[in-house]
Amino acid sequence: MHGHRGGDEPVENLGVAVTLVLQLLEDMALAAVPAVGFGMLFNVPRSVLAYCALLGAVAHGLRFLLLRAGVPVEVGTLIAASAISFIGVWQARRLRAHPKVFTVAAVIPMIPGVPLFTMLITIQQIYQKGASEALLTQAINSGLRAFFVVAALAIGLAMPGLIYFRRRPVV
Amino acid sequence: MSVTATPPDPMDIAPLCAETALRLLQHGAESALVESLTRRVGLALGAERVEVALMANAVTVTARIRGRSKTTVRRNEDRGINMHVVMEVQRLVLEAESGRIDRVVYRERLLAVQPLHHPRWLVAVMVGLSCACFARLNHADWAACGLVAVASGLAMVARQLLAHLHFSPLIVFGATAFVATSVTAIGFVYDFSQTPRVAMAASVLLLVPGYPLINSVSDMVKGYINPGISRGMFALLLSGATCTGIVAAMSLWKIWGWL
Numbered sequence: 001m002h003g004h005r006g007g008d009e010p011v012e013n014l015g016v017a018v019t020l021v022l023q024l025l026e027d028m029a030l031a032a033v034p035a036v037g038f039g040m041l042f043n044v045p046r047s048v049l050a051y052c053a054l055l056g057a058v059a060h061g062l063r064f065l066l067l068r069a070g071v072p073v074e075v076g077t078l079i080a081a082s083a084i085s086f087i088g089v090w091q092a093r094r095l096r097a098h099p100k101v102f103t104v105a106a107v108i109p110m111i112p113g114v115p116l117f118t119m120l121i122t123i124q125q126i127y128q129k130g131a132s133e134a135l136l137t138q139a140i141n142s143g144l145r146a147f148f149v150v151a152a153l154a155i156g157l158a159m160p161g162l163i164y165f166r167r168r169p170v171v
Numbered sequence: 172m173s174v175t176a177t178p179p180d181p182m183d184i185a186p187l188c189a190e191t192a193l194r195l196l197q198h199g200a201e202s203a204l205v206e207s208l209t210r211r212v213g214l215a216l217g218a219e220r221v222e223v224a225l226m227a228n229a230v231t232v233t234a235r236i237r238g239r240s241k242t243t244v245r246r247n248e249d250r251g252i253n254m255h256v257v258m259e260v261q262r263l264v265l266e267a268e269s270g271r272i273d274r275v276v277y278r279e280r281l282l283a284v285q286p287l288h289h290p291r292w293l294v295a296v297m298v299g300l301s302c303a304c305f306a307r308l309n310h311a312d313w314a315a316c317g318l319v320a321v322a323s324g325l326a327m328v329a330r331q332l333l334a335h336l337h338f339s340p341l342i343v344f345g346a347t348a349f350v351a352t353s354v355t356a357i358g359f360v361y362d363f364s365q366t367p368r369v370a371m372a373a374s375v376l377l378l379v380p381g382y383p384l385i386n387s388v389s390d391m392v393k394g395y396i397n398p399g400i401s402r403g404m405f406a407l408l409l410s411g412a413t414c415t416g417i418v419a420a421m422s423l424w425k426i427w428g429w430l
Contacts, residue, residue, distance in 0.1 A: 030304045037301030040289045043253040097258040113379035114372050120414035154388030
């Protein structure tokens with residue numbers, strides 16, 4: 001019995017690891033497309049779009065892993081946004097362009113669009129049907145989530161300036 | 172820096188600084204970047220001091236040389252986010268700082284910067300795919316993702332058309348949300364997808380004002396409270412217009428997919 005379990009565990013662990021890696025890759029690929037799509041919406045030049053895709057995939061993948069590890073969503077978002085912002089300022093000097101040119105498009109896949117609209121639609125429902133506990137709870141919860149994740153994204157992107165560059169210009 | 176015997180006149184520098192600030196502000200650069208680039212280019216072109224004040228609808232620049240100063244106010248109107256312009260202006264400022272171009276060349280090249288636009292059909296296709304990916308990230312099935320791609324692509328075409336006709340952004344966002352929500356309502360009528368709700372939610376994500384929201388918080392964090400508040404308020408207004416479009420479509424077709 002004991003020997004049997006001992007023989008099976010590595011195989012199971014391997015299976016779990018492979019599943020995790022596949023899910024991670026799927027998550028990164030699915031995040032890269034909107035990063036490029038919104039990069040085009042923001043008229044990021046073609047030569048820089050690859051950075052949007054790459055950083056978008058890295059950011060969303062990193063947040064995916066952090067959320068899996070049980071990190072709260074706003075903390076995971078803050079860490080992911082900071083990470084790509086540091087990569088961004090490093091590449092910005094080479095590109096001779098401000099990092100925000102491509103890092104904002106890269107964090108778009110992490111923008112809490114559904115909570116933001118859920119809050120607004122629920123507020124409209126509260127006006128129409130009168131306040132009930134369920135509607136108020138939904139409005140407050142989704143609104144707070146949208147607020148904290150957007151704040152985490154913006155502060156994460158500003159992190160190199162706040163911590164390292166301070167009063168010096170990045171580019 | 173231009174090698175001239177006499178120092179430049181503030182009359183020459185201030186309008187150039189104002190134009191630089193205006194270009195950046197019109198195309199969605201954050202306040203800290205606008206102020207620092209404007210000051211840097213002014214100093215590089217020979218000013219002793221450059222002061223910049225940013226407002227929601229205007230920019231004020233003062234250039235000072237040898238006790239003489241010139242102040243200009245330029246009105247700012249939003250031209251839509253264009254990172255290409257921000258990047259080109261930044262590169263011109265870097266060239267001026269390194270002394271490779273003087274103020275005449277700088278002026279010529281600054282006025283020659285034309286906003287780049289990707290082909291409209293390509294943007295529509297990519298935005299459709301982007302929203303389909305958002306749906307998939309929210310665990311929609313493939314049929315729902317296909318529906319989202321069509322709905323968001325069509326919505327994006329509507330958005331481009333309305334923006335081209337110079338409608339107010341609020342009307343553009345409301346109408347676009349109406350189109351996207353109406354198309355995804357098909358998912359509730361015909362039974363081909365198990366996740367029509369996710370499709371309806373994901374189809375309007377092309378209207379989340381992500382850039383203004385991030386700029387807003389970023390401005391406020393860096394001490395530009397007023398521009399930050401006005402950007403945030405505008406982002407909220409756009410979201411409100413989007414929400415109105417969604418609710419209008421849901422009540423017209425009597426399909427309450429968001430609730």
